[in-house]
Every structure is written in structure tokens, then in C-alpha cells.
């Protein structure tokens with residue numbers, strides 16, 4: 092069957108909470124985007140949320156593999172809010188992925204419904220897995236591969252990016268495997284777009300902290316010390332209890348804020364940013380405690396404290412909807428490599444960091460300059 096010109100065929104790598112919010116959001120906003128609140132971009136260069144088609148999905152959890160995507164997104168340990176009661180079958184069955192470093196250790200006595208339950212690898216090795224997944228991506232006519240693997244899955248993220256490259260797909264990296272520069276270059280050489288790394292939530296801890304940092308900078312008040320402590324109860328937070336897996340996330344979040352600061356007046360150890368603990372009963376709710384200490388006029392001290400409480404996964408889904416549509420626009424326009432005009436607005440660790448206002452301007456220009464679908 093021929094694909095419609097407006098269709099954006101997506102493969103999901105990891106059917107966790109972020110995938111759940113994205114799949115639900117696609118149904119929630121289908122046909123009525125303008126009249127429902129919460130969508131960052133209704134029509135992106137002619138593409139609507141309902142143009143996104145989930146053509147393939149991969150996971151390694153025994154409770155998800157083999158299910159239709161519309162059911163797998165509600166299987167444990169997913170715990171994000173169900174905001175769409177009934178989803179029709181997506182006709183996309185979750186296929187077994189290839190596990191390298193996606194599943195980290197979890198604290199003993201973590202109940203089964205709160206942690207991953209991995210299947211045995213169905214492939215004998217990397218080469219066999221790569222060949223099979225590339226063939227499946229091609230068979231499903233996937234255009235954009237979206238990476239939702241757990242933090243710390245750096246080798247797995249590269250494995251799936253290689254599969255996307257070989258299958259001729261664009262790649263949108265929602266997680267902090269920081270590879271936009273080197274892998275992005277490989278995508279450029281292959282004539283394919285790359286978007287990443289580590290999606291910025293719509294109104295989350297990072298954007299709030301960046302806004303505060305630039306407010307202080309613009310108003311001439313140097314920040315001396317700041318912290319951002321985050322707690323949550325989903326598998327993302329459970330996984331990040333393992334400090335060894337956390338390094339890239341901490342770096343990504345810290346640099347996103349530091350890039351907005353005039354650091355010349357800061358204490359040498361004046362910044363602490365990162366996921367800080369796992370509280371099981373919070374489920375997909377994330378609480379962020381943010382503190383800024385600064386010196387106002389005359390060197391007189393001042394401070395701000397903010398507490399943000401937000402459902403974590405829906406907070407990133409609208410931004411990933413923009414990233415997916417931007418990837419398709421880039422494909423339409425024959426653009427390759429990291430799409431800088433979109434990355435700085437949508438991701439915490441883009442190849443080039445910009446202040447929020449400039450990032451937004453460039454993204455809007457990218458969106459409006461793009462030819463409408465079918466005309467490129």
C-alpha cells in the first residue's frame with residue numbers, strides 16, 4: 092500500500108512512559124489539535140499530530156514484546172497517567188529489540204511491577220540483530236527512528252542509530268547518550284537528518300532553571316550558587332539510582348543551565364544539578380526543588396526557591412512530536428546531519444547551545460521556511 096504524502100512513519104525504540112505519553116498524545120490531539128490545550132505546535136510546516144504513524148516499535152520487556160503498541164504502552168512497569176481511555180489497535184506489534192546495556196541493576200527487593208523484566212535476547216549476536224532490525228525498519232517504511240532507551244544505554248543507543256543509518260531513516264534521540272556531534276556527522280555523510288540529544292521537557296526543570304539563569308544574567312545579578320534536585324518514582328528515576336549510568340544525564344542537564352549563566356562570579360563548586368532520588372509512590376510525577384543564591388545591588392545577598400511538580404512523560408511528548416515532524420521536514424528538504432535550527436530549541440544537549448529566545452527564533456524560522464508537505 093502506498094504511504095500518504097503527509098504520513099510520518101515512526102519507529103519507537105523503547106516503549107516506556109515517554110512512548111506511552113507520545114502514543115496517547117497522538118490520539119488525544121488527532122483532528123482537534125487547535126481546540127485542546129497543551130500542544131506546543133499544532134501544525135508544524137503543514138504536519139499535524141495525526142500525521143505521525145507508529146510503524147514499528149522495539150522493547151525487551153517480557154510484558155511488552157508481542158503486544159499491540161496500544162496495549163504495550165499500558166503494561167508495567169509503565170506508570171504514567173492514562174489520559175486517553177481507549178485507543179484503537181495501532182496494528183504495530185512491539186518487536187524484540189537487542190539488549191546490550193539498556194537494563195541496569197536495580198536495588199534488591201524492587202517489586203516486579205516497578206522494574207524491567209527483560210526477555211532473553213532473541214538474536215545470537217549484534218550482527219544478526221542489526222540485519223534483522225534494518226530489514227524490519229525498511230519493511231515498515233520507517234522514516235524517523237525515535238530513541239527512548241533508559242539513561243546509560245549508550246552502546247544500545249549507538250546500535251539503534253547504526254540500524255537507522257543503514258535503513259535510511261532520520262534519528263531523533265530523546266535520551267542523554269551524547270552523540271549528536273559524532274553520530275550526527277555520520278548521518279550527515281549518509282544524507283540523513285539527526286535530532287538530539289536529550290529532549291527538553293515543555294515546562295520542566297531544565298527550561299525553568301534556564302529561564303531563571305538568563306533572567307539573572309539579563310538583569311545584571313550574578314548567581315553565586317544554585318541547585319536543582321529532582322525526585323520521581325518511574326523507571327527512569329529507578330534506573331538513575333545507579334550513579335554509573337547517570338553521568339551523561341547529569342552532564343546534559345548541568346550544561347543546559349550553565350550555558351545560560353555568567354559563571355565568572357560563581358563559587359567553584361556552586362552548581363549541583365541532577366536526578367537526586369527515587370520515591371516509588373510518586374510514579375511518573377516528578378518533583379523538582381530549585382534554589383538560586385545571588386548577590387543583588389551593593390553585594391547584598393538574595394535567594395529564590397521554587398518547587399515544581401509535574402507529570403514527567405507527557406511533559407516531553409509534545410516536544411518529541413515537534414522533533415519527529417522537524418525530522419520529516421528535514422527529510423523533505425534534503426537536509427542532513429544535526430539539524431541545528433531545531434536541536435537547540437527541542438533538546439538539552441544540542442551540538443550548538445543557544446539562549447532560549449534565539450533557539451525559539453531559529454526553530455520558528457526553520458518551521459516557516461519549510462515547504463509544505465508534498466511540495467518539496
Ligand SMILES: NC(=O)c1ccc[n+]([C@@H]2O[C@H](COP(=O)([O-])OP(=O)(O)OC[C@H]3O[C@@H](n4cnc5c(N)ncnc54)[C@H](O)[C@@H]3O)[C@@H](O)[C@H]2O)c1
Nearest residue numbers: 105106107108109150188189190193241242266326403407
Ligand atoms: N520528561 C521526560 O520524561 C524525559 C525528558 C528528557 C529525557 N528523557 C529520557 O527519555 C528516555 C525514556 O524515558 P522513559 O521515561 O520512557 O523511560 P522508561 O524507563 O519508561 O522506558 C524505557 C524503555 O526502554 C526499554 N528498553 C530497555 N533496553 C532496551 C533495548 N535494548 N531495546 C529496546 N528497548 C529497551 C525498556 O524495557 C523500557 O520499556 C530516558 O532516557 C529518559 O531519561 C525523558
